[in-house]
Amino acid sequence: MPLLFGTGYALLISILLDLTSPSAYATVISLFLPIFIVVGSMGGLTVFVNDRINGVLEYLIAYGVAARRLFADILLAGLALGGIVAGTTLGIGLGLYVAEGNTISPTLVEALLVYSLPMGFATTAFTSTIGMYWSSLTSPREGMNSPTGIAPLIGLAPPAATLAVLATLGESHFLAIVGGATLVVVAVTSVLLRNVSTLLPNERFLSPA
């Protein structure tokens, strides 16, 4: 379902802008793509939350599967789902953009390669990991306070902060700011993943009910 929404909304915006205002498409798509990548990747986190609550994770851990591997597999699934969103959106959106007689500018390529894709995937990894931690340390809950409710809100902080810094400092520092932000997000995610085993002795992780 999240994949459907992430891809659907991204495509809708891309197609509408391609047909009505190609210049706006070239500006907007690079800014919005990370958000849709994150939304589309949420299916992985949903599976994790369900499997933890219904005991599938405990079964697999008892079977000898390392908790870190379970977290990593969910993260990879999220990245793969995000890849589907990015691939579909860019494939169809840019295809239509070119078919309409527009040329893909070096600025657009740079924005996509330096900002949209690295930030989109780093944020996806960060969001999934935050969501898995939140799920592991809290009792099951629904609504905005649930892992799938709160993770995107926290996860979208990095691209929002990056854009805010870019707006303040100007585009001359584009590469340094985006590169630095991406590295920080990747580093925080790596540290969290490295410490997954510390969640195991937490009774709430094993006894969600």
Next chain:
Amino acid sequence: MTSTSPLVPAPPVALPDGGSIECRSVSSGYLRTTVLKEISFSIREPGVYVVLGPNGAGKTTLFRTLSGILRPSEGEVRIGGVPVDAPGAREQLHFLTHMDGIPAGLRVREALEFYARVEGASPSDVDRVLDQLQIRELSHKFHSQLSAGQRKRVSVGRVFLRPRALYLLDEPTANLDPKLAKEIRSLILELSREKIVLYSSHNLFEAREIGRWVLAIKEGRLALFDRIENLRGARFVVGVRLLDPVDSLPGFSREGDYFLRELAGPEAVPPLLRELDARGLRVRELREMNNPLEDLFT
């Protein structure tokens, strides 16, 4: 957790001590909370070993520690003569948790097929389990369409997909109606002819029906490990509490609120109730007295 294993089973590793399980002075728990304290026992013979204790005694924590999910803060768990996290050890045991373990979004058959792939069992094993647990009619239902009892039956089905040497079953008959609970206990009894089954329960009567041995946990300590027949005692004494105040009751002795009588056995309880009814006495409670298992819960 240090070991990682693939989701397809590794070839069986020959362990020096076959299907055995041993706890050596194990203390274990969660973060800063120690739940189990210096638990020691060794089990080598097949049979049902009922892990008995009131809610919160540490039964589930014991199973999590035996299965290697929780690392003991002190002591060691050995499976087949090797540490539980040694290669091949965990493949010896099957831990049925008290949660259903049915992945959301999968139909019953798909869920069992998922576990069959994890276990290295075949599709024919799934069919066998569907018949064995009488859940074939549920094959096409999703988790959300099942009642609590049906979920439990599907969950228990996982245990029978592939044989293992040791079984840790955490309250496998919870939420089941008495008839089905009895049928599942029969399957487990059959299993226990050749396998070691640790079976947690807080039900004394269930323990007596299925258990060969009892491990009683009280406040995180192993309070008792004995053959169940040794716990029944030579005398069967019941205590009766009445609804109406009575000073004395001919044929009974008195202990606090209870009137005591020694009976030939549990089969003599219904005639006793009929006798009290005939005397116009209304019974509030009837329990077996001076039973070491009862003492665990008081």
